[in-house]
Amino acid sequence: MPNMRLDKVKMPEQAPDIRNKNFEEVARGYTEDMAIEEATRCLHCKQRFCVAGCPVNVPIPEFIEEVAKGDFEKAYEVITSENALPAICGRVCPQENQCEGKCIRGKKGESVAIGRLERFVADYVMNHTDITIEKAGSNGIKVAVVGAGPAGLTCAGELAKMGYEVTLFEALHEVGGVLVYGIPEFRLPKELVAKEVQKIVDLGVRIEKNVIIGKSITIDELIEEGYSAIFVGSGAGLPNFMHIEGENLNGVYSANEFLTRSNLMKAYDFPNHPTPIFVGSKVAVVGGGNVAMDAARTAKRLGADEVYIIYRRGEEELPARREEIHHAKEEGIIFKLLCNPVKIHGKEGRVSHIECVNMELGEPDASGRRRPVVQEGSEHLLDMDTVIIAIGQSPNPLIRSTTPGLDVQKWGGIIVNEETMETSKENVYAGGDVVTGAATVILAMGAGKKAAHAIHEKLKK
Amino acid sequence: MYKIVAKQKLNHLVEKMVIHAPFVARKCMPGQFIILCVEEGDERIPLTIQDYDREKETVSIIYQIVGYSTQKLAQKEVGDTLAHFAGPLGVASVLHNSKRRVLGIGGGVGAAPLYPQIKELQAQGVSCDVILGGRDKDYVILQDEFKAVSNELFFATDDGSLGTKGFVTTVLNELLAKGRQYDEVIAIGPLPMMKAVVSVTKPLNIPTMVSMNPIMIDGTGMCGGCRVTVGGQTKFACVDGPDFDGFEVDFDEAMRRQSMYKKQEQHICNLKLGGGTNA
Numbered sequence: 221m222p223n224m225r226l227d228k229v230k231m232p233e234q235a236p237d238i239r240n241k242n243f244e245e246v247a248r249g250y251t252e253d254m255a256i257e258e259a260t261r262c263l264h265c266k267q268r269f270c271v272a273g274c275p276v277n278v279p280i281p282e283f284i285e286e287v288a289k290g291d292f293e294k295a296y297e298v299i300t301s302e303n304a305l306p307a308i309c310g311r312v313c314p315q316e317n318q319c320e321g322k323c324i325r326g327k328k329g330e331s332v333a334i335g336r337l338e339r340f341v342a343d344y345v346m347n348h349t350d351i352t353i354e355k356a357g358s359n360g361i362k363v364a365v366v367g368a369g370p371a372g373l374t375c376a377g378e379l380a381k382m383g384y385e386v387t388l389f390e391a392l393h394e395v396g397g398v399l400v401y402g403i404p405e406f407r408l409p410k411e412l413v414a415k416e417v418q419k420i421v422d423l424g425v426r427i428e429k430n431v432i433i434g435k436s437i438t439i440d441e442l443i444e445e446g447y448s449a450i451f452v453g454s455g456a457g458l459p460n461f462m463h464i465e466g467e468n469l470n471g472v473y474s475a476n477e478f479l480t481r482s483n484l485m486k487a488y489d490f491p492n493h494p495t496p497i498f499v500g501s502k503v504a505v506v507g508g509g510n511v512a513m514d515a516a517r518t519a520k521r522l523g524a525d526e527v528y529i530i531y532r533r534g535e536e537e538l539p540a541r542r543e544e545i546h547h548a549k550e551e552g553i554i555f556k557l558l559c560n561p562v563k564i565h566g567k568e569g570r571v572s573h574i575e576c577v578n579m580e581l582g583e584p585d586a587s588g589r590r591r592p593v594v595q596e597g598s599e600h601l602l603d604m605d606t607v608i609i610a611i612g613q614s615p616n617p618l619i620r621s622t623t624p625g626l627d628v629q630k631w632g633g634i635i636v637n638e639e640t641m642e643t644s645k646e647n648v649y650a651g652g653d654v655v656t657g658a659a660t661v662i663l664a665m666g667a668g669k670k671a672a673h674a675i676h677e678k679l680k681k
Numbered sequence: 682m683y684k685i686v687a688k689q690k691l692n693h694l695v696e697k698m699v700i701h702a703p704f705v706a707r708k709c710m711p712g713q714f715i716i717l718c719v720e721e722g723d724e725r726i727p728l729t730i731q732d733y734d735r736e737k738e739t740v741s742i743i744y745q746i747v748g749y750s751t752q753k754l755a756q757k758e759v760g761d762t763l764a765h766f767a768g769p770l771g772v773a774s775v776l777h778n779s780k781r782r783v784l785g786i787g788g789g790v791g792a793a794p795l796y797p798q799i800k801e802l803q804a805q806g807v808s809c810d811v812i813l814g815g816r817d818k819d820y821v822i823l824q825d826e827f828k829a830v831s832n833e834l835f836f837a838t839d840d841g842s843l844g845t846k847g848f849v850t851t852v853l854n855e856l857l858a859k860g861r862q863y864d865e866v867i868a869i870g871p872l873p874m875m876k877a878v879v880s881v882t883k884p885l886n887i888p889t890m891v892s893m894n895p896i897m898i899d900g901t902g903m904c905g906g907c908r909v910t911v912g913g914q915t916k917f918a919c920v921d922g923p924d925f926d927g928f929e930v931d932f933d934e935a936m937r938r939q940s941m942y943k944k945q946e947q948h949i950c951n952l953k954l955g956g957g958t959n960a
């Protein structure tokens with residue numbers, strides 16, 4: 221008889237006014253008892269709606285059944301048959317739009333806490349068992365993977381399992397892409413990313429850090445060096461700016477710079493880590509997505525007194541995950557909605573104010589969302605020390621500008637055959653944010669996996 | 682890990698290192714730079730590639746000890762390794778041999794990035810005059826190297842201990858007053874020096890390339906921290922530069938942006954190294 225409780229077993233969390241002063245993980249994870257209890261809420265539906273909602277088809281009811289039985293190692297095996305990075309996905313997947321969004325229990329009450337269970341299983345196995353990874357015998361075929369984000373890591377791991385000699389090239393000095401430079405420690409501990417990366421190294425993937433494809437070596441030169449196939453997973457890392465007056469004042473950051481300083485360079489631990497960062501007392505974050513929430517919550521933790529999210533549409537249109545918005549509000553982030561910056565004012569070269577206008581929602585635009593329009597005469601000034609621009613990123617031009625024959629969209633995304641992820645250039649594949657524009661971890665992983673299998677189909681002939 | 686294969690003191694604040702870095706050495710060109718971390722967990726600092734040896738797969742850098750990271754770098758010796766060394770970054774300098782007469786101006790360590798450009802131009806048959814400037818004679822680096830590749834070499838020091846007493850612009854003005862003609866000026870040094878050079882060359886319409894050195898992190902176009910205003914447009918110096926048309930650069934903004942973290946830099950230097958130089 222399933223457990224018919226309407227709500228999920230609550231996730232233990234650090235209290236908001238404590239956690240907004242530290243960088244430790246907010247959500248502490250289920251205990252074994254909590255996980256087993258939550259697992260009994262699953263109805264094991266014949267029509268597996270939840271699985272259909274998961275971009276990589278994790279066998280959800282099957283793994284949950286093992287959790288209910290207390291066989292967490294078996295549950296782990298079931299999950300990892302489809303998802304190589306469950307500790308990460310369990311934490312950062314937008315479950316409310318994916319697996320949990322489709323769960324039947326969500327029709328009346330809350331869905332089964334699939335993400336939390338996935339996280340629990342991954343953490344349990346990581347902490348309780350030594351997973352020994354067996355390297356596949358080499359088939360002697362060299363494949364190069366560009367970019368060590370979720371797309372590249374997944375593709376490299378899958379290919380290594382099939383016996384390919386994989387070299388993963390990463391521009392930065394750390395491996396993980398957005399998982400290490402973008403998503404903050406309090407949502408995704410970096411130690412955990414490092415453990416997942418280690419598994420991929422154990423599979424035999426060779427990692428070359430500090431190599432910028434297009435600069436240190438080009439795609440064509442990799443082909444000349446005997447790589448039979450190349451997967452490009454270079455992400456969408458180029459920050460967009462608003463092109464308003466005052467954007468180059470001291471104290472104006474792109475979210476990428478602000479988060480990179482704090483996460484990748486550990487500026488939150490200055491001076492133990494030598495990279496500096498500036499926050500001041502009042503901070504405005506422009507934008508309403510996950511990136512904006514992460515920047516705002518980071519600014520608060522770095523000691524800002526007042527942190528504002530400035531977003532030109534309304535609450536419902538906020539593109540960030542509900543959980544992140546909820547967490548941000550709990551931590552004291554102030555939401556200024558239907559508000560848009562038009563100019564940043566400075567004093568002696570440093571930010572002093574941000575000038576905004578109020579917006580109203582008009583007719584729906586091409587994206588189906590109601591288009592914000594300016595309310596005449598609503599200009600107003602807000603005192604600020606720091607302004608963080610989080611209005612989106614696009615693919616970096618370094619690779620496309622140095623790879624003749626690679627077709628790209630007008631906005632810079634690499635064009636692929638969606639069945640195989642192959643680009644217009646033979647034996648060059650691409651996936652993740654560099655193809656879709658800024659999307660999600662799980663979609664990037666899915667693309668990496670699909671490309672790995674297509675590469676294998678082609679090369680085994 | 683990137684091994685230090687040679688090290689040399691050029692004066693009491695400026696040193697040269699030769700590093701084994703195959704990926705950089707194979708492809709780098711004059712005008713490009715690298716980004717290094719001395720040890721794991723350190724900040725990423727950009728330094729210009731001063732010279733390279735494709736066969737030995739080595740790259741030379743010349744750095745002035747100004748604060749925490751450069752001081753930490755200076756503590757490393759031959760045989761030690763650097764944790765990270767990424768590159769080559771930035772666009773290679775455009776060196777047209779159609780220019781017949783070029784004037785190179787190097788201030789302080791700016792002489793280091795200037796050298797490979799002058800060497801390359803000279804190899805292409807361009808006649809190059811060079812002005813090197815520094816605080817005193819010890820701060821004028823690479824004198825012998827420049828002698829070998831320049832047509833005429835001039836010096837300017839603050840105290841007159843070498844060449845003209847005054848700034849590089851003092852010499853520049855003298856040369857122009859004497860009627861010397863140049864098709865292009867390449868000026869590399871501290872921002873105030875480059876600004877002063879442009880204030881002389883712009884009214885005379887002598888094309889002037891400058892090399893921008895804003896604060897950087899990734900060096901790949903990912904953070905936008907290195908933005909500079911050139912001709913009213915925002916450019917990322919790490920991918921669009923570091924060389925830009927000096928007439929178009931907003932030097933005042935660049936100087937402001939460079940001083941963004943002065944307080945923190947001073948703090949960490951005092952704290953961790955017991956009183957830095959922060960020259």
Ligand SMILES: Cc1cc2nc3c(=O)[nH]c(=O)nc-3n(C[C@H](O)[C@H](O)[C@H](O)COP(=O)(O)OP(=O)(O)OC[C@H]3O[C@@H](n4cnc5c(N)ncnc54)[C@H](O)[C@@H]3O)c2cc1C
Pocket residue numbers: 312313314366367368369370371372389390391392396397398399402403431432433434453454455456457479510511514541616618619651652653654658659660661662664
């Ligand atoms: C702050 C932030 C928060 C986010 N939060 C979430 C979330 O909660 N849930 C979620 O699902 N998604 C989230 N996302 C989106 C998600 O992180 C991305 O969709 C995902 O990381 C894309 O993976 P990727 O492998 O395509 O690219 P990336 O993760 O961007 O990795 C690309 C890698 O390629 C490297 N690279 C780039 N160019 C080169 C080159 N020329 N040579 C060598 N290497 C190169 C980069 O350095 C990087 O390491 C967030 C994104 C950000 C920025």
Ligand SMILES: Cc1cc2nc3c(=O)[nH]c(=O)nc-3n(C[C@H](O)[C@H](O)[C@H](O)COP(=O)(O)OP(=O)(O)OC[C@H]3O[C@@H](n4cnc5c(N)ncnc54)[C@H](O)[C@@H]3O)c2cc1C
Pocket residue numbers: 714725726727728729730743744745746747748749750751752790793794893894895896897898923939940942943946947950959
């Ligand atoms: C493209 C480029 C090429 C350069 N080439 C050389 C070179 O060949 N030789 C040389 O001596 N110096 C060079 N520099 C400057 C060098 O990067 C800085 O002197 C160094 O980062 C200072 O670090 P620090 O911790 O020792 O000093 P700090 O005390 O931290 O800083 C001193 C000053 O250096 C600048 N600076 C600090 N951090 C950075 C950073 N991450 N990026 C850029 N500038 C910074 C700031 O203006 C700061 O006020 C170059 C800079 C750039 C952008």
Ligand code: SF4
Pocket residue numbers: 273274275276277278280303309310313315318319320334335338662
């Ligand atoms: S991978 Fe993401 S979408 Fe799929 S089951 Fe796990 S949490 Fe849900």
Ligand code: SF4
Pocket residue numbers: 261262263264265268269270271280281322323324325332334
């Ligand atoms: S839809 Fe929900 S209840 Fe049904 S099997 Fe999936 S997780 Fe269980």
Ligand code: FES
Pocket residue numbers: 896897898899900901902903904905906907908917918919920
């Ligand atoms: S240093 Fe980050 S974009 Fe130039």
Ligand SMILES: [Mg+2]
Pocket residue numbers: 494724748749750946
């Ligand atoms: Mg420093």
